[in-house]
Amino acid sequence: MIVTPLDSAILDSKEQYVFYHKMLDFALKELISSVKKHELCTQQELIFFNQYCDLLSYSIEAMRVKYMYDQEDNMKVDLTKSGLPNYLEFRYLFNDLSLKGNYLNKLKDVSELQEEFLTQLLHKKQPIKKDKLFEAASIVYYTSVEQKFIFNRFVQGKIIDAPEGSAASYMTSWSFYDVSNNRPYVCFMYFDYEGKSIESYKQEIYEVLKSTADRDMDLDIMAYGIDRKLPDIQPKHIKRIDLGPFHNVFAKDGDEVTHVILENIANKNIPLESYAVALSIDEVISGSQFTEGGYFSKQTLQKWKTVQHKKYVFAPHRIIQLLYSKTPEIMGTLEKPPFEVSSLQ
Known part of the structure; x- marks a missing residue:
């Protein structure tokens, strides 16, 4: 049995750590398949969505390897949002890998470490020490x-080129990991474009997106900011996918879905590995245009329609029943009934 300290943002045992990663990896793959x-998403959006989720899965697996036998550091998990x-x-991981050449020079040769493992297991008949396992990892x-x-x-x-x-x-x-709520977002x-060649304008578009659309905000505000800073393009449709929250035994937020899962795990009505994943899709479309500014600084901007907000839940059958x-009122606010995904065994 894994006991979770709900007042802590650190998984302070390797059992919890292994369990968390297995559950998160499984839930993410189920989510991608169900989407x-x-x-x-459209076919082209789905290709991009899968690519960003692959980066997320790759990073989480890298964290698993990095922290598996580390006795000094523990991975921090956002338990609230x-x-x-x-x-x-993610930032530590990225920065750490920029120095991997320095670390590799300090590590033992693989063949030398293998010889030590064989001696420990076959000759001394003793388990491998944790510091050696960490060195191998x-x-x-x-x-x-x-x-x-x-x-x-x-x-x-x-x-x-946009699909036909x-x-x-x-x-x-583009995708970003919001610092305030610790969730990944995927945007389309x-x-x-009114100019002659989009190639000459690409870098400016990329720079504006990075500075204007790199955090969670009202979608119409994001759309207006992009439109205003890029006078040579006319945004027509912006779509943003919010991945999360991931409701599970490690969460401690005030969300009703999380509360239902935690309460029923505590009462042993559902297994410890029970989970649900929320996903929201916001979209805004240009309805018409208007001109802003004086005679010498006119700019044509988009008049955006009302933002469409769609919320979905993905969960195993037993969790959907619960x-x-x-929480029937929450189920009534979903765009569609909860999507059933597999249970983690």
């Missing part, structure tokens, strides 16, 4: 993990 199955690793963990971590695949605070996708039937000629995507923008029983 595709229920067509919550996301249930995912704290944003600082460090070799795996520093030789196999690539910094460029770590989910950073802001990840920019390429500008491509889209609201505009071009589309781009469809836009028209949510309908305990």
Whole structure:
């Protein structure tokens, strides 16, 4: 039995740590599969969504290897608003890998460490010491993990021609990990361009997105900021996916879904590994245009329609039953009935 200190943001035992990573990895894969199955994104959006989720999964697996046998540091998890690793963990991981050349020079040769393991197991008939396991894990971590695949605070996708039937000629995507609520977001923008060549304007678009659309905010405010700072493009449709919260035994937020899960785990009505994942999709579309400024500084801006907010929940069958029983009012606010995903065995 794993006892979770709900007043702590640190998983202070390796049993908790292994269990958390297994549950998070499983839930994330189930979420990706279900988003595709229920067509919550277009085909092109789904390709980008999978790529960003792959970066997230890769980073979480890298954390698992890094901390597995570390006796000094413990990974911090946001227990209040996301249930995912704290944003600082991604930053530490990225910065740490920039120095991996220095660390590799200090580690033993693989063959030497293998010889020590064999001597300990076969000749001395004793288990491998934790510091040696950590040394082996460090070799795996520093030789196999690539910094460029770590989910950073802001990840920019390429500008491509929009799929046929889209609201505009071009589309781009980006993702960010919000510092305030420790959750990842994936965004898509469809836009028209008035200049001769989009290639010469791409870098400016990327820079504006990084400075203007890199955190959680009202979507219409984000759309207006992008539109105002990029006078040569006309944004027509912006879509943002919020991944989380991840409701599980490690969470301690005041969310009713989390409370239902924790209460029923405590009463042993459901197993310890029970979970649910929330996902929200916000969209805003341009309805018309208006001109702002004086004679010498006119700029055409978009008049945005009301932001559409859609909330979804993904959970195993037993959890869905509980949510309908305990929180029917929340179920009534969802865009669609909860999507069933597999239970973690």
